Amino acid sequence: MHSTWRGIVAGLLALAALAAVPALQADDSACLMCHRDQAAKGFGLRAHGLGADPRGEQTAIGCTDCHGASEAHAASPRAAPDFTFHGEQAGAGDEACLSCHSDAGLGHWAFSEHAGTDTGCVACHSLHTPTDPIQETGGEFAVCTSCHQQEKHGQMKFSRHPMQEGLVKCSDCHAPHGGAAMNGLVQPTVNETCYQCHAEKRGPFLFEHEPVQDDCTHCHDPHASVNDQLLTARQPFLCQQCHIASRHPGTLYDDDRLGGRDINIIGQSCTNCHSQVHGGNQPASSTFRR
Structure with missing residues (x-):
């Protein structure tokens, strides 16, 4: 009795394994003799495998459509398929992909x-x-x-x-x-x-900052930086690449009447005052200030 049940269970498991493998085209059946697991666990679960299944709507895709007839490989596994998509054959593999894509x-x-x-x-x-x-x-x-x-x-x-x-x-x-x-x-x-993400920087603005409108990477590294806000250099050195001393004092002075240092120049960051560096529409924006 137990042997009978074992036989039934084994038969059901075998049928399930066959169902998991896509029913590839007839000329690809030889591939499944060796690559059955690969087809069931990988290729058969993807769009290409579904397209190779004649039970679906697309029936024009199969192993040989990408790898070629590979007669030598079918005769001896030691021989490589006609197209392996690696090494010197990478270009030929692209042609196979582009024939559909x-x-x-x-x-x-x-x-x-x-x-x-x-x-x-x-x-x-x-x-x-x-x-x-x-x-x-x-x-x-x-x-x-x-x-x-x-x-x-x-x-x-x-x-x-x-x-x-x-x-x-x-x-x-x-x-x-x-x-x-x-x-x-x-x-x-x-x-x-x-601008796909930073749409607020697009403008147009009444007062434009020309380097900003020209190329964001004049000031920002698009991938990563050791400086804040992905800047290519920290302030004031970044700004001084264009704004040389002849146009702006190189030394920041305090008003003697303040009796102490102006909080706006702590850290000597240009954007403490010129915060609208991407452009602005307010009267003060002519110098990109708040």
């Missing part, structure tokens, strides 16, 4: 920095895992900084964008598949990219 978001890929450095699609995206790490919370930062180490180390600085926590993503500012702007920015200019 050719929408407007990839229109600049051929001229992108990633394409120029032979960074293939699979360097960032994973197809045979249950989830794509780059789409998980904080995963994009980990994937990007596997190459962009300087930005990873910058997260240890005093002032930073919270990228490590996933509150700000690299793709909020950069288009990883290429863009029309410098550095693959998602907007035509640096400022337009920053």
Whole structure:
């Protein structure tokens, strides 16, 4: 009796295992003889695996559509598939991806920095895992900084964008598949990219601060800084890069009648008085004061 129940349970488990594996196209059935676990636990749970299932709406995707016929690999596992998407074959692998993923978001890929450095699609995206790490919370930062180490180390600085926590993503500012702007920015200019979050700095203002309107990075480091507010240098040295001594006294003087130091010049911070450095609409804003 017990042996009968054991047989029934074993049969049910076998059926469940088969159901978990996508029913790939007939010419891909040989792949499942070895890669059954990989298909069930990874590929079969993703959009590509669902597209490979003839029970679904899309039936044109299969192992051989990306990896080629791979006859030598089928004859002997020691031989690599026709396309492995790694090393020298990274470019050919991109062509396989672009044969389907050719929408407007990839229109600049051929001229992108990633394409120029032979960074293939699979360097960032994973197809045979249950989830794509780059789409998980904080995963994009980990994937990007596997190459962009300087930005990873910058997260240890005093002032930073919270990228490590996933509150700000690299793709909020950069288009990883290429863009029309410098550095693959998602907007035509640096400022337009920053204004996506810092809309209050856009203006127009009655009194404009020309360097601010030109490029935010004249004063701010977009990733991280040892100075407050992501400044590239601390005050007053940052301001004195443009406002030299001939236009403003290099020494701050006290009024003798005060009998003590003016609280506004403690720390010698220009913004103690000139707080509206991004521009303003009040009469005092002609010198960017309160």
